[in-house]
Amino acid sequence: MKKILLIGVALVCAGLGLSAETVDYQAILARIDAQTNFQTEDLSMSVTIVTDKPGKDRSVTKAKLFRRDRDKKFLILIDQPDAQKGEGYLQVNDNLKFYDPNTRIFSHTSLKEKFSDSQADNDDFNSSKMATDYKVVSGEEGKIGKFEVYILTLESTNDKVTYPMEKIWVTRDKNLVLKAEDYSLSKRLMRTNLYTNYQLVKGRYIPLSMLLVDNLNIGQKSQMSMADVNIGNIPDKVFTEAYVEQVSK
Numbered sequence: 001m002k003k004i005l006l007i008g009v010a011l012v013c014a015g016l017g018l019s020a021e022t023v024d025y026q027a028i029l030a031r032i033d034a035q036t037n038f039q040t041e042d043l044s045m046s047v048t049i050v051t052d053k054p055g056k057d058r059s060v061t062k063a064k065l066f067r068r069d070r071d072k073k074f075l076i077l078i079d080q081p082d083a084q085k086g087e088g089y090l091q092v093n094d095n096l097k098f099y100d101p102n103t104r105i106f107s108h109t110s111l112k113e114k115f116s117d118s119q120a121d122n123d124d125f126n127s128s129k130m131a132t133d134y135k136v137v138s139g140e141e142g143k144i145g146k147f148e149v150y151i152l153t154l155e156s157t158n159d160k161v162t163y164p165m166e167k168i169w170v171t172r173d174k175n176l177v178l179k180a181e182d183y184s185l186s187k188r189l190m191r192t193n194l195y196t197n198y199q200l201v202k203g204r205y206i207p208l209s210m211l212l213v214d215n216l217n218i219g220q221k222s223q224m225s226m227a228d229v230n231i232g233n234i235p236d237k238v239f240t241e242a243y244v245e246q247v248s249k
Contacts, residue, residue, distance in 0.1 A: 038070075202231050
């Protein structure tokens with residue numbers, strides 16, 4: 001009788017499309033963070049953002065990014081275009097400041113603001129904190145192209161995030177984000193992000209190419225590319241206002 005009951009349960013589960021193995025979706029968010037963050041070493045790279053807007057000339061922004069994930073610090077120094085050369089964004093903990101080399105003044109800004117009039121947000125340059133910033137409200141299996149993925153719907157756990165709701169497509173084998181949709185609190189689609197290339201560096205995955213599409217303003221998009229990735233120790237002085245002022249002269 002016990003054997004018959006077990007068979008019956010298995011048949012019911014199969015009929016409902018249920019899996020005997022329960023996937024821990026919240027643990028997947030933690031693995032995404034762990035695979036893209038560097039807690040024992042610093043990260044630096046070059047960033048190029050090509051932005052297209054209907055009726056306007058294509059704009060190209062080039063910058064250098066320095067990141068120290070363990071201390072929640074990053075610095076972005078803009079090198080091109082010439083009109084913005086020397087501008088910088090310095091974050092220490094949750095305090096982000098923008099430096100204008102013309103006025104030589106630091107002013108407070110937000111991670112939620114757009115970076116250099118592109119589709120990138122300032123927070124896109126930060127370390128990943130998905131496991132603490134979001135909770136998974138639903139998950140399912142699917143495919144994107146040739147990749148087997150988990151499709152996860154997320155809601156924010158705090159008001160510091162740029163987008164209170166997200167939907168992500170994550171590879172089942174390595175838990176790499178291939179696609180993300182950013183939503184407002186009213187569930188309006190704001191932005192779609194496609195991650196087209198990753199590089200494995202010292203056991204961590206760095207996204208080298210991202211397409212950021214504005215879903216509110218049709219035709220507006222930014223292609224963000226990373227290069228010259230380096231993992232190693234960055235001098236403490238780099239994450240200071242004095243350094244930003246010095247290199248921006």
